Amino acid sequence: MSGFEPEKRFRSLTSREENAKSNVVIAYVFMLLGIFTGVFWFIGAIWAMVKVDEARGTFFEDHYANIIGTFWWGIFWSVIGVILTLFFIGYILLFCVWAWSIFRMVKGIARATSNQSYREMFNPF
Numbered sequence: 001m002s003g004f005e006p007e008k009r010f011r012s013l014t015s016r017e018e019n020a021k022s023n024v025v026i027a028y029v030f031m032l033l034g035i036f037t038g039v040f041w042f043i044g045a046i047w048a049m050v051k052v053d054e055a056r057g058t059f060f061e062d063h064y065a066n067i068i069g070t071f072w073w074g075i076f077w078s079v080i081g082v083i084l085t086l087f088f089i090g091y092i093l094l095f096c097v098w099a100w101s102i103f104r105m106v107k108g109i110a111r112a113t114s115n116q117s118y119r120e121m122f123n124p125f
Contacts, residue, residue, distance in 0.1 A: 013115060020055035021112055023047070024063040028109045031067060035102055045071035059117040063108055066118045070104045 013021065027048040034041025048067040055061045077097045084090030111118055 016054070017058045017060065020051075020058045020060040021115070023051040023054065024060050024067070024112050025109060027051070027064075027067050028105050028112065031070070032102070032105045032109075035098065035105070041071070041074075060112065062118045063112050066104060066108050070101055074101050 027044045030040045030044030030047060032044075034044055045067060048064050048071075052061070052064040052068070055064055074097055077093060081090045081093035081097060084093060108118055
């Protein structure tokens with residue numbers, strides 16, 4: 001092994017995988033825009049929920065689970081944070097939800113554009 005052999009995980013994608021990758025990147029971009037505008041957060045999540053069936057069986061499937069999970073957990077903790085804004089802790093919670101969401105979306109885009117699953121354990125290739 002000279003160290004110049006290409007890695008096995010970098011292989012060409014099928015058209016179904018390319019489609020799943022394109023849709024997941026679109027959903028991630030909408031979700032990132034939604035961090036600042038609000039409405040795109042819902043559009044990105046709905047896009048992922050509609051397109052998840054097209055990604056079944058690909059290694060992009062867990063990206064959709066990441067987007068949908070981030071959406072629902074983000075909504076849940078944001079509602080709790082808004083309620084707790086009567087106390088100062090709500091603002092801290094809302095900031096943490098905002099930072100956590102950005103981290104998950106940026107990590108997802110980086111891994112999806114590198115043709116990797118969101119969680120390395122999930123990737124069978």
